Amino acid sequence: MRASLSDSELIRAYRGGDEQAFEILLTRHQERVYTKINFIVRDSELANDLFQDTFIKVVRLLKEGKYIEEGKFLPWILRIAHNMSIDHFRRNKKMRMVRSKDEMDVFATVDNGDVHVEDQLVENQIHADVRRLIDELPEDQREVVRMRMYDNLSFKEIAATTGVSINTALGRMRYAVINLRKIVGDNNIQLTPY
Known part of the structure; x- marks a missing residue:
């Protein structure tokens, strides 16, 4: 009972x-x-x-x-x-960076093949820049991006965790990508090493 x-x-x-x-x-x-x-x-x-x-x-x-x-x-x-x-x-200090395969070009960074020290430093800087860009998003969008990109959660899991519908989670991600592209474009930020 x-x-x-x-x-x-x-x-x-x-x-x-x-x-x-x-x-x-x-x-x-x-x-x-x-x-x-x-x-x-x-x-x-x-x-x-x-x-x-x-x-x-x-x-x-x-x-x-x-x-x-x-x-x-x-x-x-x-x-x-x-x-x-x-x-x-x-x-x-074992945080692993999870990159999207083809979901968003904003998150696409260099491949981790044979990496020289200088290339690794550049890649680390790009990851740090992406994290700073994500921090500029509104809280609801930032939360969805982190869960999707760093925690590899599905939108169904994101919806359950945040207590919103799947459509709302998808919408927040879509607006986050739009806002990130706008921030990158407005500030002339380059997220690729070359």
Whole structure:
């Protein structure tokens, strides 16, 4: 019977001291959260560690009253899981750059064949420039671009994570590409080494 309660009802019960309410939330969402983390890190042992860290953080934030009930509990947890996974790579300087194959020319950069030091520096600078360009986008567009380009999420996964429809996620990506092309054109930015 308690398992039929909504996430919001379970959160209120947990905040009221009902530890079992959180167990139900954990059971309800653990597979999605673990899958998201494992999809990003591609290492089951690391995914388990980050999964535990994610739920420790969720518990802490809930106890501190930092979750605002808007009926979007799962996207909130998935965002925390996403951020913790990315933070792990940043801390360990193992962040891998994922490039689009033919989706957008704005993200197409040099190939990683036999690369000389100078070419690698140029490529690193291009990646840094692209990240700075993405940072100039409005938050909703920036979020979709990062999920699509760096996390390799499908638009269906992006929609579920952000709590919007697939069409909205697609629209945000389309506007992001238009805005990026405009920024590149207006500022005469070159994203290719030669």
